[in-house]
Amino acid sequence: MGSKISEYLSESIYIRDKARRELWRVQWIYDPKTKLLYVFAPSSKKDKYYEIIIHRTGQVEKLCECPASRQGKKCWHMHAAAVIYNKVNEHTYTEPVYGKGDRERFTGEDAYRALYELEKQTDNYIDLSRVSPTLKTLLDFVEGFL
Numbered sequence: 001m002g003s004k005i006s007e008y009l010s011e012s013i014y015i016r017d018k019a020r021r022e023l024w025r026v027q028w029i030y031d032p033k034t035k036l037l038y039v040f041a042p043s044s045k046k047d048k049y050y051e052i053i054i055h056r057t058g059q060v061e062k063l064c065e066c067p068a069s070r071q072g073k074k075c076w077h078m079h080a081a082a083v084i085y086n087k088v089n090e091h092t093y094t095e096p097v098y099g100k101g102d103r104e105r106f107t108g109e110d111a112y113r114a115l116y117e118l119e120k121q122t123d124n125y126i127d128l129s130r131v132s133p134t135l136k137t138l139l140d141f142v143e144g145f146l
Ligand SMILES: [Zn+2]
Pocket: 050, 064, 065, 066, 067, 068, 069, 075, 076, 077, 078
């Protein structure tokens, strides 16, 4: 059994502060078909993002792979992901939604396009092979139009 995202909310003032300051740089996409939320939190290295995957139920499907998280410590990326998860969970989405920070930016096809742009920017740092087949298929579809 994996853990719940709520367990990754940090009490540390440093982590909470860092997450608050960096939240606007965190990109995410929610796919209502698979009920998976993909969060891409920036690393200190330019153009590198850590991918965190959370199920609608709050179950963490993929943990942040930053050095702190790999040592079993709480990191600001997971804290930010928990904040975004709580926000996304307030809504019932019927189509994919893409957002930055705590704001929803695009829905439907535009959401896939935004994700595609993110993939291009990050130069393979984001492994989209893990993104659900539905999402991937639609992404290829969108790619055909660009
Ligand atoms: Zn992390």
